[in-house]
Amino acid sequence: MKIIICFILTSLLLVSCVTAPVQRPQPVQLSEPADIGLRERLEIVDYSRSLLGMKDLTGERAISRNDCSGFVLGVYQTLGYKVRLNENPGATSVSHRLFETLEAHGLVYFKPPTKQADVVFFKRTTEESGDYVSHVGIVDEILEDGTIKILSYTSRGVTELRMNLVTPHLHKDENGNVINDFLKKKSPLKENEELLAGELFFSFGDLLKYTVL
Numbered sequence: 001m002k003i004i005i006c007f008i009l010t011s012l013l014l015v016s017c018v019t020a021p022v023q024r025p026q027p028v029q030l031s032e033p034a035d036i037g038l039r040e041r042l043e044i045v046d047y048s049r050s051l052l053g054m055k056d057l058t059g060e061r062a063i064s065r066n067d068c069s070g071f072v073l074g075v076y077q078t079l080g081y082k083v084r085l086n087e088n089p090g091a092t093s094v095s096h097r098l099f100e101t102l103e104a105h106g107l108v109y110f111k112p113p114t115k116q117a118d119v120v121f122f123k124r125t126t127e128e129s130g131d132y133v134s135h136v137g138i139v140d141e142i143l144e145d146g147t148i149k150i151l152s153y154t155s156r157g158v159t160e161l162r163m164n165l166v167t168p169h170l171h172k173d174e175n176g177n178v179i180n181d182f183l184k185k186k187s188p189l190k191e192n193e194e195l196l197a198g199e200l201f202f203s204f205g206d207l208l209k210y211t212v213l
Contacts, residue, residue: 044117045116048151049140055156057070061078069094071151072119082211086101095121095134098119099121101210105213109206111165118205118208120203121202122134123200124200126184127187138150138151145173150163161181162197167179168198181196182195
């Protein structure tokens with residue numbers, strides 16, 4: 001009788017082990033690095049777009065100057081991001097100081113891919129700028145053909161310009177679409193002068209990441 005009972009108990013234990021497998025937790029899906037700050041980037045771009053066409057930005061909170069660097073810094077500061085520029089009394093423009101600040105923190109890069117809300121630096125957009133950064137804008141959107149839409153402040157106020165670094169010397173593609181806007185007026189004294197956004201491009205910079213360092 002004892003042998004029969006032991007056999008029954010042993011059989012029950014074996015059955016319970018088979019019918020009750022260990023429940024393993026499902027792996028947690030982590031966000032990709034590219035998604036970090038996505039909400040903030042879209043907020044910056046949306047606010048920048050809301051200023052399109054405006055010539056006088058000084059009525060906007062934290063925007064004190066009607067120029068390209070005033071637009072970029074004003075957008076970030078209005079949304080609550082603090083931008084502390086490195087001191088450089090010899091810098092010819094605030095745009096160049098912004099470039100030097102991001103460069104000092106390893107946050108500039110010189111070729112695509114780029115990200116929305118990053119900044120774009122240009123050189124030689126004026127005759128007086130020499131080898132210094134002379135214009136800056138905010139990345140709005142990256143199109144399928146590689147054309148980058150940029151929001152910046154020019155003599156016409158806040159405008160959108162296009163830049164394509166795959167074909168930097170072309171103003172329009174084969175379908176007549178603008179892929180590189182003119183960013184500089186042609187000098188009557190110069191031939192083969194670089195005038196397009198793709199030709200005057202210098203670098204990108206991750207301003208959002210700098211503000212959270």
